[in-house]
Structures are given as C-alpha cells and as structure tokens.
Amino acid sequence: xxxxxxxxxxxxxxxxxxxxxxxxxxxxxxxxxxxxxxxxxxxxxxxxxxxxxxxxxxxxxxxxxxxxxxxxxxxxxxxxxxxxxxxxxxxxxxxxxxxxxxxxxxxxxxxxxxxxxxxxxxxxxx
Amino acid sequence: xxxxxxxxxxxxxxxxxxxxxxxxxxxxxxxxxxxxxxxxxxxxxxxxxxxxxxxxxxxxxxxxxxxxxxxxxxxxxxxxxxxxxxxxxxxxxxxxxxxxxxxxxxxxxxxxxxxxxx
Numbered sequence: 071x072x073x074x075x076x077x078x079x080x081x082x083x084x085x086x087x088x089x090x091x092x093x094x095x096x097x098x099x100x101x102x103x104x105x106x107x108x109x110x111x112x113x114x115x116x117x118x119x120x121x122x123x124x125x126x127x128x129x130x131x132x133x134x135x136x137x138x139x140x141x142x143x144x145x146x147x148x149x150x151x152x153x154x155x156x157x158x159x160x161x162x163x164x165x166x167x168x169x170x171x172x173x174x175x176x177x178x179x180x181x182x183x184x185x186x187x188x189x190x191x192x193x194x195x196x
Numbered sequence: 197x198x199x200x201x202x203x204x205x206x207x208x209x210x211x212x213x214x215x216x217x218x219x220x221x222x223x224x225x226x227x228x229x230x231x232x233x234x235x236x237x238x239x240x241x242x243x244x245x246x247x248x249x250x251x252x253x254x255x256x257x258x259x260x261x262x263x264x265x266x267x268x269x270x271x272x273x274x275x276x277x278x279x280x281x282x283x284x285x286x287x288x289x290x291x292x293x294x295x296x297x298x299x300x301x302x303x304x305x306x307x308x309x310x311x312x313x314x
Contacts (some may be wrong), residue, residue, distance in 0.1 A: 096266055103297065115311055117235060124232040136197045152229065155210055162207060171213045 091176040097153035252305040
C-alpha cells in the first residue's frame with residue numbers, strides 16, 4: 071500500500087471551477103459541523119434563556135464586531151453549502167451535467183454567495 | 197447496498213434541512229426589530245420545537261455521513277503517505293477524528309433539544 075506512487079502537491083494541482091465548488095462544498099460542510107453547529111447551540115441557549123440574556127446577546131452582536139462577523143461569516147458559509155448542495159442535487163437528477171452547464175452553474179453559485187455575503191456584511195456594518 | 201442507502205439518505209435529508217432553514221429564515225425576513233417576546237413565541241412554539249428537534253436529529257446523521265466520507269477519503273495511509281511519518285498513524289487519526297465529531301455532534305444536538313423542551 072505505502073509503496074504506491076502518490077502525487078498530492080496541492081500547489082501544483084490546478085483545479086477547474088467545478089472542482090473548486092465541489093471541494094469547498096465539503097470544506098463548508100466541515101465548517102458548518104465544527105463551527106456553525108456549536109455557534110447555533112450558543113445562540114439558541116442565550117436567546118431563549120431569559121429576556122436579559124437575549125438583550126445581552128443582541129448587544130454583544132452589535133458591539134463586538136468580531137463576534138458579529140463570526141456569526142455573519144458562519145451563516146454565509148452555511149448558505150454557500152446550501153447553494154452548492156442544491157446544485158449537486160440538481161445534477162444528481164441528471165440536469166445540467168454537461169461541462170458547459172456545470173461551469174455556468176458553478177459560476178452562478180459562487181457569484182450569488184459572494185453578492186449575498188457582501189450585502190450581509192454591508193447591512194451589519196451600516 | 198448500505199453505501200447507496202447512505203448516499204440517498206444524505207440527499208433526502210438535505211431537502212428537509214433546507215425546508216427547516218427556509219422556515220426559520222422566513223421568520224427573520226418577515227419580522228423587523230425582533231424582541232425576546234417575538235422570538236420565543238416563535239422559536240418555542242410547539243410546531244417550531246418539533247421541527248427543530250427533527251432538524252438536529254437529521255443534522256447528526258447528515259453530518260455523520262458527510263464527515264465519515266471526508267475522513268475515509270483523506271485520513272488514510274495512502275493519502276497521508278505524502279507525509280510518510282503520518283501514514284502509520286492514519287487509521288488511528290481517523291478513529292480519533294470520528295470519535296471527536298460523533299461526540300461533538302451528539303453534545304450540540306442533544307443540548308439544543310434539551311434546551312428548547314426544558
């Protein structure tokens with residue numbers, strides 16, 4: 071097993087946009103499980119406990135810019151995972167499976183996520 | 197057979213997760229300046245509590261299938277062979293990783309379900 075040749079120089083592999091969408095869907099999925107899920111636990115715990123902890127949480131989100139950005143980035147990564155996931159689901163139905171359509175849908179998914187991300191950052195910092 | 201069932205469950209579960217996320221997102225879209233009262237009235241209503249509970253149980257399985265797939269793809273003697281000293285411990289690393297995400301997932305999901313029903 072260990073004598074088989076392996077080539078995994080990540081800096082020499084040039085990924086096409088379809089592969090980038092595929093691998094970042096996985097990475098986003100891992101982020102969601104390890105960061106967004108525990109973050110959701112924290113948010114649910116503090117927002118439902120009582121009124122003072124709800125107000126404290128709301129205040130922290132508007133005052134602590136790193137905390138606010140962590141929430142925005144985390145839920146945008148969740149959104150990215152959803153959009154790329156829906157794209158994969160549509161392709162599982164054999165729709166848009168040819169190279170040209172796959173490239174176009176990758177581009178659309180990345181662009182949509184980027185626009186919503188910048189918009190949400192803008193709304194938060196306003 | 198089990199592999200294709202997991203593959204299918206991964207896809208079907210994602211549809212339910214999506215519907216729940218749209219349901220929660222619609223609350224935020226349709227309401228401005230949400231107070232503690234508005235939020236708990238919605239989030240701790242019986243319907244939302246049931247949906248949230250199902251959501252976090254399905255998240256566990258959906259997350260498990262995804263993370264297990266990632267682990268068995270990348271944390272193997274072959275893929276870690278690049279860093280030769282890691283190849284021998286690849287299987288142990290994968291087991292530790294699997295145990296970690298199962299415990300973390302159980303902790304988060306059970307905590308959230310406990311919090312909303314208690």
